[in-house]
Amino acid sequence: MLNDPTFDLSTVAARSASVDGQLDAALRAEAEQFLYREARLLDTRAFDAWLDLWTPDGMYWLPHEPGQTSARDHISLFWEDATLREVRARRLSNARNWSQQPPTRTARLVGNVIVDGHDEAGRLIVHSTLFVTEWRLGQRTLAGLVTHKLDTRGDEWKIYLKRVDLINSTDAFANLEVFL
Template structure:
């Protein structure tokens, strides 16, 4: 999957989509819930929100339109997301002693449309404050989600995190943003 260059991260050629007010509110609640699971370090529940072939992507460059033509800060499939979660909880992981605590704020959630594969494309802005060992760090940017519709909710097919300072040198980015 990591080298499957057929995985479509583009958000071009979207078809308009209309959701009822109730479905829009359910979508907002899904995104807030996803952020809360990360804030509360509820990794197993967070992992369950994903499709089996879903990808987590944090581009490193502003011009980057694909994870295949430029190095990324993260490009993770199911196995790598699970590995990160196990590492975060490992008692021998010195970089998480004490564990990173975070609080995310989501806003400006907008439904962009439906892509050619039928995934709902949604954008949101975020701010996240991380605290560890007496140090705080603020991260901010935007998310692009591609969501697979289920009977009563969604699954994450793609989560793209566009940091506003993505080209800076970063200290450890341990926890998913």
């Protein structure tokens, strides 16, 4: 997985999602609904349903550096495969987890959704902005640019890559526990 060039966004050669404007609008609307549903699942702490949105080999990535092109060659805030996502989801929902007493509550705002085409493997590339307001004994807001690579070939869309570039990624953070 770490050697997979499809995770390096500098190698993405996006090609037009469609030449038909109506198809583009319908595809963008479907992509928006997918991103909104993902946000809702996270905000309602429906982690099992959120984990089901992923391909088995999908990766969740929060780079540390702006413009970072590789998770392997530089430290990242998160670089999680299916196992690490599941471990974190279980920890967040465990009633004995002291760092979630009280549980973190979030509200996400997803916007500026752009369907940017397909990568070389045929996965749909979707860019968006994300604002997450988080509360647990205090409130903070996180914001960033998000890139999803979505496998749209089956009956249900699946996330192959979710990259969140926080606007303050190089800042010193209190624990980032929840998924963004």
